[in-house]
Amino acid sequence: MSPLLSRGYLRxxxxxxxxxxxxxxxxxxxxxxxxxRDSPAGASWLQGEVDRxxxxxxxxxxxxxxxxxxxxxxLQAAIQRWRSEGRVAAWLHVPILQSRFIAPAAAxxxxxxxxxxxxxxxxxxxxxxxxxxxxxxxxxxxxxxAVFDENTRKILVVQDRNKLKNMWKFxxxxxxxxEDIGDTAVREVFEETGVRSEFKSLxxxxxxxxxxxxxxxxxxxxxxxxxxxxxxxxxxxxxxLRCQWMDLAELARAxxxxxxTSRAARLLLYGHREGFDRVDLTVAQLPAAHTGSFYKxxxxxxxxxxxxxxxxx
Amino acid sequence: MSPLLSRGYLRxxxxxxxxxxxxxxxxxxxxxxxxxRDSPAGASWLQGEVDRxxxxxxxxxxxxxxxxxxxxxxLQAAIQRWRSEGRVAAWLHVPILQSRFIAPAAAxxxxxxxxxxxxxxxxxxxxxxxxxxxxxxxxxxxxxxAVFDENTRKILVVQDRNKLKNMWKFxxxxxxxxEDIGDTAVREVFEETGVRSEFKSLxxxxxxxxxxxxxxxxxxxxxxxxxxxxxxxxxxxxxxLRCQWMDLAELARAxxxxxxTSRAARLLLYGHREGFDRVDLTVAQLPAAHTGSFYKxxxxxxxxxxxxxxxxx
Numbered sequence: 001m002s003p004l005l006s007r008g009y010l011r012x013x014x015x016x017x018x019x020x021x022x023x024x025x026x027x028x029x030x031x032x033x034x035x036x037r038d039s040p041a042g043a044s045w046l047q048g049e050v051d052r053x054x055x056x057x058x059x060x061x062x063x064x065x066x067x068x069x070x071x072x073x074x075l076q077a078a079i080q081r082w083r084s085e086g087r088v089a090a091w092l093h094v095p096i097l098q099s100r101f102i103a104p105a106a107a108x109x110x111x112x113x114x115x116x117x118x119x120x121x122x123x124x125x126x127x128x129x130x131x132x133x134x135x136x137x138x139x140x141x142x143x144x145x146a147v148f149d150e151n152t153r154k155i156l157v158v159q160d161r162n163k164l165k166n167m168w169k170f171x172x173x174x175x176x177x178x179e180d181i182g183d184t185a186v187r188e189v190f191e192e193t194g195v196r197s198e199f200k201s202l203x204x205x206x207x208x209x210x211x212x213x214x215x216x217x218x219x220x221x222x223x224x225x226x227x228x229x230x231x232x233x234x235x236x237x238x239x240x241l242r243c244q245w246m247d248l249a250e251l252a253r254a255x256x257x258x259x260x261t262s263r264a265a266r267l268l269l270y271g272h273r274e275g276f277d278r279v280d281l282t283v284a285q286l287p288a289a290h291t292g293s294f295y296k297x298x299x300x301x302x303x304x305x306x307x308x309x310x311x312x313x
Numbered sequence: 314m315s316p317l318l319s320r321g322y323l324r325x326x327x328x329x330x331x332x333x334x335x336x337x338x339x340x341x342x343x344x345x346x347x348x349x350r351d352s353p354a355g356a357s358w359l360q361g362e363v364d365r366x367x368x369x370x371x372x373x374x375x376x377x378x379x380x381x382x383x384x385x386x387x388l389q390a391a392i393q394r395w396r397s398e399g400r401v402a403a404w405l406h407v408p409i410l411q412s413r414f415i416a417p418a419a420a421x422x423x424x425x426x427x428x429x430x431x432x433x434x435x436x437x438x439x440x441x442x443x444x445x446x447x448x449x450x451x452x453x454x455x456x457x458x459a460v461f462d463e464n465t466r467k468i469l470v471v472q473d474r475n476k477l478k479n480m481w482k483f484x485x486x487x488x489x490x491x492e493d494i495g496d497t498a499v500r501e502v503f504e505e506t507g508v509r510s511e512f513k514s515l516x517x518x519x520x521x522x523x524x525x526x527x528x529x530x531x532x533x534x535x536x537x538x539x540x541x542x543x544x545x546x547x548x549x550x551x552x553x554l555r556c557q558w559m560d561l562a563e564l565a566r567a568x569x570x571x572x573x574t575s576r577a578a579r580l581l582l583y584g585h586r587e588g589f590d591r592v593d594l595t596v597a598q599l600p601a602a603h604t605g606s607f608y609k610x611x612x613x614x615x616x617x618x619x620x621x622x623x624x625x626x
Contacts, residue, residue, distance in 0.1 A: 053475075068413070096415060096416065096419040096424065096425060097416050097419055097420070098416070099412050099413070099415035099416045099419070100381070100412070100413050100416055102409060102412035102415065103409065103410050103411070103412045103413055106409040106410055106412070106431070107410070111409065111430050111431055112409060112428035112429055112430055112431070112432070112433060114427065114428060114429070114528065115425035115427060115428030115433050116425055116427070116449070117424050117425055118419070118424055118425070119425070120425060120428050120433065121528075134487060135453075135487070135490065136429070136450070136453075136528060136530070137449070137450040137451055137452055137453050137527065137528075137530040137531075138450055138452070138453055138454060138487075138488060138490050139450055139451075139452045139453070139454050139533065140448075140449075140450050140451055140452070141451060141452050141531075141533065162366075174447060174448070174451075175451060175531075177448065177451050177522075177530075177531070178522040178523065178531065179522075180520060180522075181520055202518065203612060203613075204610060204611065204612040205515065205518060205535075205594070205610070205611040205612070206608055206609065206610045206611070207493060207494055207608060207609050207611075208601060208606075208608040209490075209491040209493075209606075209608075210491065210606070214450065215427065215434075215449060215450075217449070217450040217490075218450075218454070218488075218490070218491065220452065220454070220533060222518075249626075252619075252622055252625075253622055259599045259600060260599060260610060263597070263599065263610065263612070263615075264612075266615060266619045266620065266622065267612055267613065267615055267619070269619060269625070270615060270616065270619045278613060279612070279613045280613075281518070281594070284576070286572045286573060286576065287572060288521060293521075293522075293523070295519055295520060295521035295522075296519065296520050297517060297518070297519045297573060297576065298517065298518045298519070298520075299516060299517040299518070299576070299577075299580055299592070300516075300580065300591060300592045300593075300613075302576075302579060302580055302583060303583065306565075306579045306580070306582060306583045307579065309565055309566055309579065312565075312582070
């Protein structure tokens with residue numbers, strides 16, 4: 001996928017996605033009848049707005065007096081106009097209660113780009129060759145917390161209640177939207193086991209495609225090393241069949257642990273014996289390109305001179 | 314989110330998502346008129362099928378003779394029946410050409426769970442308390458390739474054509490659906506620069522939320538260390554404003570490099586001088602829980618004795 005039409009393109013259309021600006025369609029709606037007029041040359045509610053990559057975005061308003069057939073005629077005229085103007089793509093943002101306009105748009109070649117809660121976004125590629133429009137989110141993110149107590153060498157493990165085959169694993173679950181990896185680990189561990197913990201490092205990243213637990217999308221599963229802040233187990237009755245503190249060496253040898261849990265346990269055993277600096281990815285917070293926001297970056301610990309390049313020849 | 318209704322739940326409803334099985338709705342459609350009959354007790358095209366978590370899934374067929382009002386009456390009756398039967402959730406899978414049924418469903422409380430290409434999925438939570446249904450994919454995955462030539466100590470860097478501010482960065486882009494991290498890095502490097510390379514290790518993971526380049530979703534950005542297999546640069550005119558081999562120490566000090574590129578360059582310099590084993594995450598392929606498939610797992614190199622636990626006390 002060409003970055004020209006991926007990240008960059010999305011930056012350009014984002015205002016529409018966020019609904020941060022009003023489109024012609026919305027103006028038509030707020031303007032009353034004008035929003036529902038069907039002028040063959042391209043209805044006012046389909047003027048849209050051109051982004052800096054040559055695509056056009058239309059956000060449909062409340063076109064209560066417009067029937068699907070009139071919409072389709074207007075959209076067909078608009079598509080012809082957009083093609084003649086050299087637009088490379090059309091984006092159609094449809095409030096869920098206006099979804100009667102989706103099938104007519106699909107009949108003209110539009111397909112779903114994504115939908116969430118109360119609106120959907122459709123796209124039509126108008127440029128040369130195959131579509132170069134970027135896709136939507138492709139991965140869910142799951143995080144597991146490996147809570148290890150260095151004093152007792154015990155690690156917190158669970159067996160899910162709703163699994164067909166009971167295997168030992170680390171407590172964990174899906175990240176909430178906007179939630180950092182470490183926060184998901186600490187939250188999920190507490191929700192499942194009642195144990196409070198603190199993020200220490202990222203240990204492992206797993207990528208799995210066509211995941212049955214992700215509507216066929218991909219799954220990114222991250223395992224964090226956590227330090228316990230409490231030890232009393234109060235397992236969630238909905239989630240946990242079994243939950244206990246297990247000797248780390250025992251888990252590393254256990255036959256009834258999932259392959260990724262077994263591998264992580266061996267990594268932790270190596271770290272416990274040789275030093276966790278051998279296995280840890282530390283976290284740093286860096287400023288994002290777009291002002292004001294920050295992101296978390298995980299990598300191997302970097303000696304201070306290299307961080308600043310002070311005294312490094 | 315409760316795993317009971319997240320990964321587990323999705324495993325149960327996946328057949329619907331994949332369309333691997335026919336629902337009553339589809340049978341109704343294939344059965345012709347029966348699919349369009351509107352019986353008050355709950356139309357045949359709304360029988361759906363119960364999953365093992367107490368939710369009901371309905372896949373709408375081609376209900377050409379059914380108008381939106383009749384659909385809404387039938388759906389309302391079905392919702393009452395599902396509630397009386399103690400169903401916790403309803404899933405409605407709607408082909409894009411049947412989207413006239415979306416607004417009537419929304420009027421009864423359904424909202425979009427997701428949509429892609431030619432179909433959408435709506436959900437209605439029927440259980441006690443707030444919805445515990447799992448969300449859809451939350452992250453896009455971008456991968457950058459840090460192609461470093463140990464012999465010349467030069468690294469491949471680019472400046473994007475469509476960036477408002479020109480900063481040196483590594484070539485990269487979004488993962489295609491189902492594509493492994495390392496494959497994305499090698500593909501994007503070749504598409505942007507014409508340089509062929511080979512995956513060596515994963516260096517860094519970045520998580521960024523409300524990403525302007527991800528329709529406001531989250532972004533997972535991974536940097537891979539690649540070894541060059543060719544050196545001639547043929548920059549993509551659409552994507553690259555500038556592309557060159559730059560001395561690694563120079564990039565590590567460059568003021569006009571993005572923060573994450575600068576940090577990765579310093580990590581690479583440290584690895585080049587002290588040994589890449591200090592900074593690399595190696596990759597292993599392990600069997601997935603569901604038979605037949607495999608996944609890639611990235612973590613610090615694990616000494617062989619710990620991999621097998623042979624001779625480890």
